[in-house]
Amino acid sequence: MKPVFLIIGAFLLSPLAGDVLPEPSAQKLPQWRGFNLQNLYWDRGGAIPFKEEDFEIISGFGFNFLRIPVSYRLMTDRERFRELDPERLKVIDQVIEWGTKHGLHICLNLFQVPGYCITPEPDPWWPSSWNLWEDEEPQEIFAGYWKTLAARYRGVPNRNLSFNLINENQWDTP
DSSP: OHHHHHHHHHHHTOOOTTSOOOOOOSSOOOOOOEEEOOTTSSOSSSOOOOOHHHHHHHHHTTOOEEEEEEEGGGSSOGGGTTSOOTTTTHHHHHHHHHHHHTTOEEEEEEEEETTEESSSSOOTTSOTTOOTTTOHHHHHHHHHHHHHHHHHTTTSOTTTEEEEOSTTOOTTOO
16 A cells, blocks of 8 residues: 555645746647636625635646636626726736746636626626627627736736636527
């Protein structure tokens, strides 16, 4: 049993933390290894706080990638959902900081936006008739979200941060 433990221990003690993440390019994308952290995924009473320890553990297991699905409802409030709240974006600032510190590439993914969500549940924050693919108002709101995020994270290197503009878009979704 001891040799197995030592082999596993050697893997666990060889983290990527502190390593420089590979630089992505159009010619060569890095081999990312990771998974979702869903703390900003659904609005069920507020965001679940991230813990730096989780980033350290994930990196310690040899992962170098975290996809962060985000519901717009956790980045704004119902009365002003047409714009993202800079105070609420501080949680994403922290995610990017910890990801960088622990050698984890962060991919921000808007999972839910006005006029579109992959789940069939209606969103009470926008008119049920809104369709992101066809209606100008939700498109303008969506573009405003990405303008805010792009400006806020302009200086973050591509090796540390990427964006998935919208989760699992379905072109035939009404």
